[in-house]
Amino acid sequence: MVSNAVPDHVPPEMVRDFSLFTSPAMQRTKNGDPHLAVACVHDGPPIFYSPCNTRDGRGTWVITRAQDQRRLLQDTATFSSHRSLFASALGENWPLIPLELDPPAHGLFRSLLNPLLSPKRVMALEPAVRERAVALIDMISASSTSCDVMKDLAFPFAVSIFLRFLGLSDGRLDTFVGWGKDLLHGDGIKRIAAARTILAFIDELAAMRRKVPADDFMTFVVQAKVDGRPLRDQEIRGIGVLLFVAGLDTVATAIGFDLAYLARNPKDQELLRSEPGRTVLAAEELLRAYSTVQMIRVATKDIDFEGAPIRKGDYISCATMIANRDPAEFECPNTIDLAREDNRHTAFAYGPHRCLGSHLARREIVICLEEWLSRIPDFRIKEGTAPITYGGHVFGIENLILDWS
Template sequence: MAINPVPDHVPSEMVRDFSLFTSPGMAPTPNGDPHAAVACVHAGPPIFYSPCNTRGGRGTWVITRARDQRRVLQDTETFSSHRSIFSSALGENWPMIPLELDPPAHGVFRSLLNPLLSPKRVMVLEPAVRERAITLIDRIAASGTSCDVMKDFAFPFTVSIFLRLLGLPDHRLDTFVGWAKDLLHGDDVKRPAAARTIVAFIDELATKRRKEPVDDFMTFIVQAQVGGRRLTEEEVRGIGVLVFVAGLDTVAAAIGFGLAYLARNLKDQELLRREPDRIMLAAEELLRAYPTVQIIRVATKDIDFEGAPIRKGDYVSCATMIANRDPAEFECPNTVDLAREENRHAAFGYGPHRCLGSHLARREIVIGLEEWLARIPAFRIKKATAPITSGGHVFGLENLILDWS
């Protein structure tokens, strides 16, 4: 990974050797704990400069305190979300919508999409979500006493829900998961190739739905209007790509990290089996302890922020995994306490850009845990195997082999 030089305006004493991509524990690691590795930043200054904290090797200011991250994410005038993170991998410059739009355009598109993922809509989807979880887990239970839970449950479960939302068939599930892995965790060759494939797929789906509308998300988008006009092809692509990418990896990872924790902590596992009413609260704590996303903003003007001379164009990192381990925000932040109340975690971000799909994600995680614990006996990580964790823009988990023999 090429590292850009530290800009002249950054004082040398504010530079720290830290990266969500290259620090110890961030590379794919058997039995790793990247969340604990990241938590060590709280022993240092509340804001510092990391010379290499993006996939492209760019430096970012790192905001460590949860309250300061909220200030950044709330202030859309000073800290823009328009980075074209996906399209730049293709040498292009269009935003994922609404994630990479700033107000007032952001609000227009957010209002358009909110009803599709509202709590009310999620209630309608819930029976299908539960049915899918039960089908997968029953199949796993019938086929033996161990499984690769990411491959056999977490990905097929979350991705199939998302495919149903998009109106796409299940039989392409493995293909889509492969694209997501290449995009989020692949190298400099796989990533742009996956991006091109996804764009071509979204464009093709949009064209198809314009000609043959059905009752699904993409038909809604190609027929929708903002300000009395239909959406442009680029806007349809920006929405389609965001929904596609957001639906493929993060919720599966959240379920995986949660099950890995319970596999290692049998008392907590037994508690949730005995008292399933606690699962909803427990899911919030697992989201706090094991969030997966780094949020980056771009400074729109020069500003002195908590003593840091941030200049126009600088990248500012608000990593959820750092905010959620802030000792000023959470008592014993590195301890998982499944009874933790008033859990103001940042797993879904904060401010106007708070995750649009958070209601659906929460229900998927809770239902996934409920049905897994109801159908699979006491489980551990299989002897002589090791889950592999990785840091980066989105934290990941694979090779999680659970055993209940």
């Protein structure tokens, strides 16, 4: 444990040797279960201090209970979202929008962007989403009786939907996925290089859409007004980068964890095959059990929160994968019950910053599962292979080789 990383105001008894980045189960592990590993924090205190719980090695308070996380995420005056997570990698300080804006500015941009990802808009996108899933799965089943699900399905499917939304073709899909992996999971040098590349790309795309408008997201952003004025370059950049990065990893990873679970649980696989109407409910349970994102807030003032002496500037972690395994919130939280009702999970966060793209993400996951199960016979993890899982700011899975020979 890095004891010198613990600030003086943190009582020694509140320090715990746990990290979503450096704990053993968070390392790249064959057949690992990082979600089950983080669930063990519920055996300890409801709030503790982790000396190293961000990608750059900073300490955070860790909020374990779902009800405490909800309370904290609602209180935007005390717990700010502004961290310049992306910009700080470049030595700059500007927010991802609307994720890193606090009210009232947050509300202005959120209401500007909400219609673009509303349930109505997602419904209009659904035929294209289903068509993409069908095309990829048919291509996989026609050529083999096994595949690397992340490379052959999850990433090409999720990222291509997002690129279409941004108004981009699939031509550079592998390049974009590579940027995303370097940004979210690479070391310092790779991360900075990826951040620079993504930023240059977004700036270039915005400049192009100013000259040649199209019916796409970036054209909407460069033409939009907020408070009666056009958006500033930095605001366009903050929106573009967030949407680009958010679309590169999270949905693909959710699909990967879901298919890994079904590959290991043939009874549940058969249940969803024989009763496809259950897939929507099942997808919610899998979102709960395999949540992938940690949210960080920064204290704007000194506060005693549930016995924790949080001081202005302290980082506070609200990890979805911890809240969604809370035994006070979910009966038998480590049991995956595809028929679980009233599933108040926070896989898409909570409060004003609840994920803007949640409606689209949900439909993508459900459609992908439906089409996979209707087209691929009983599948399992290929003998002699093992998926690799890892923790971090966004949990991940790779080398998921499924076989249905």
